[in-house]
Amino acid sequence: MTEYGRGQGSEPWHPQDPLYGDQGWGQQAEHGQPAYGGQGQYDPQQPQQAYSGDWGTGQQPGYGQDPGHGYGQDPGHGQDPGYGQQSYGGQQGQGWDNTGAHGQVPYGSDPMDPYNTGQNAAYGGEQPDYYNTPGAYPPPEPPGRRRAPEPEQTEWDAGPDQGEHAFFGGGGDEDDDDEGRGGRRGRGGKKPKKRRSGCACLVLTVIFAGGVGGVGYFGYQFYQDRFGAAPDYAGAGNGETVTVVIDKGADGYTIGQRLKAAGVVQSVDAFVAAQSSNPDGKSIQAGAYVLQKEMSASSAVDLLLSPKSRANLTIPEGTRNAAIYKLIDAKLKVPEGTTADVAKKEYKNLGLPDWAEKHANLKDPLEGFLYPSSYAAAKGMKPEAVLKDMVERADDKYEELDLGSRAKSLGLDGPWQLLTVASLAQAEGTSHDDFRKMAEVVYNRLKPGNAQTNGMLEFDSTYNYVKGQSKIDLGLSELRKYDNPYNTYYYKGLPPGPIGNPGEEALKGALDPTDDGWYYFISMDGKTSKFTKTNAEHQKLVDEWNASRNND
Incomplete structure (x- = not known):
């Protein structure tokens, strides 16, 4: 049992x-x-x-x-x-x-x-x-x-067809669901989840695919930015020209940005790489360049290093403003007189220093401030931009040379007179070696009570300036009869202002004149000048010069 x-x-x-x-x-x-x-x-x-x-x-x-x-x-x-x-x-x-x-x-x-x-x-x-x-x-x-354990209800129930019909077939009605799983509902006590509709699943699929595609795209871009070659055009351009201005002191990245914005290169990184690989890449100068759109980065670097691409306006030392205005008009391809009119109306807004303002009897308030150098000037640019660049360059140079503090030590009223002396030395000198001697002549003649000229400068260049000419053979009767503040044959002392735009050597000559006692000078061949200390020595040279030209 x-x-x-x-x-x-x-x-x-x-x-x-x-x-x-x-x-x-x-x-x-x-x-x-x-x-x-x-x-x-x-x-x-x-x-x-x-x-x-x-x-x-x-x-x-x-x-x-x-x-x-x-x-x-x-x-x-x-x-x-x-x-x-x-x-x-x-x-x-x-x-x-x-x-x-x-x-x-x-x-x-x-x-x-x-x-x-x-x-x-x-x-x-x-x-x-x-x-x-x-x-x-x-x-x-x-x-x-x-009995086998009842299958656990989950969030997703594939149904008798393992999910294919329920997911894509569009079935989702409660009646169908109750009929197919009525017993399961009776034992489980839970209402089964609705099947996903085909439309909703299609939308989710599209969103998912778009998300994957977006992630892939940005992933590719990230890879290209970090590890791939920089985008670059091929060839020397598409034939469409464009002017690009490179600022002074611009580095490779800044130049690349300017070129990319103008459509010249495809990417900044490509240009920087091409500039670094070129032995002369770091010697690109400031100025305006005529380039083509869609150039390879290496072609752009080569053209920037070539003088042929330069669209710069070069101002020679001693050039008067009237001539500079015409040069700007030609470079910008605007009607003649446009830049001169802008200078007359806008000179107060172009950046002149305080000491250059409020001077009487000036023929041109900007004279002496269009500093001799090379400037970007090409079609499409504004005259105001070019003029402002020139004035800014002059301000920088005059501040660098410290005209303000040096003027008093030379017996002048201020930097304005010092700039005027430099313009006279530049206009009368025939070589850089002349500028220091020429400046001494000016200072000696300005001395009160000098027995040689009695305070008269008598420079032909001042008369030529006011007349807008550059003549050599001028009669004394003509020079001494013309009443104009700029005519130093008629008025004692300095003219109202500069008579041109002196270069750096003329400025340095005015700052550091010789001390040899020169009062007179004459150019015998237009290339060199001869200096003398007395009027008798000077008159002898004048007679020789007149005889060579058959002048009475």
Whole structure:
């Protein structure tokens, strides 16, 4: 007889079996036959609860009743093999006929659940514990009949077609979903998620593809910027010319930006690389250049180094403003007189220093401030821009030479007079070696009470300036009769202002004159000048010069 208690099988029951809790199932019966299909018995000391429902009739004796009946004894329906003998899934037993046909389903709503009493409880809900084993709920099933766990509901349920139809087929109606999974809803108690519609999925696919494409594009750009070759045109340009102005002191990156903005090069990095690889790349000068659009970076560097591309306006030393205005008009391809008109109207807005303002009887307030140098000047530029660049260059040079503080030491009123002296030396000198001597002549003649000239400068250049000419053969009668503040044959002292634009050497000559006692000078061949200290020596040279020219 099977003992209700601990089995005496060859293997001990496993107290830590997570499926069975504290009671050991799987104990061998006293005679070696497995009770309950090889599973251990309950301890009789535990309180027993009647199990409602007879297997076959609905009246099953409760566990723990008289063992005389034996497991599987059914007084109303004969012998029923015990749990250890009855097979679930095809063997004969009560409720099945000899042909295997199932005559009646005596179980509740679920014929596959032998423990169901007809009262379905929702998963996760509270159910009675028939075996008083809280750790082993739900009750274990007999061997061979343990049901596979219900598949866990997830956020995405592919359905019977593994997702293909549900995802792309457009099915998503609740009626269809209820019909296909009604049983699952009944047992699970959860309403299944709706299927995704085909349109929504298509939109998501497009968005996803666009995102991937965007990430790929920016990734490629990042790679190109960091590791790829800089974009560059090929060839020497497309034939369309453009003028580019390079500022003084501009570095390669700044030049590259200017060229890229004008459409000359494709990228700044390509130009910087080409400039660095060229041995003469760092010698690019400031100025205006005529280039072509869509040039390779190396071609642009070569052209910037070539004098042929220069669109600069070069102002020679001593050039008067009137001549400079005409040069600017020609370079900018504007009507003649345009720049002169701008200078007359806008001279106060072009950057003149304070000491250059408020001088009377000036023929041109900008005279002396269009500093001799090379400037960017090309078609499309404004005259104001060119003039302002020239004035700025003059201001920088005059500040560099410190005209303001040096004027007083030379007996002058200020930098304005010093600039005027430099313009006279520039106009009368025939070489750079003359400028210091020529400046001494001016300072000596300006000395009050000098016995040689009595304060008269008598420079032909001042008369020529006011007349707008450059004549050499001038008669004394003509020179001494013309009443004009600029005519130093008519008025003592310096003219009202500069009579041209002196260069750096003339400025330095005015700042550092010789001290040899020169009062007179004459140019015999137009290339060199001869200086004398007395009027008698000077008159001798004048007679020689007149004889060479057959002058009376």
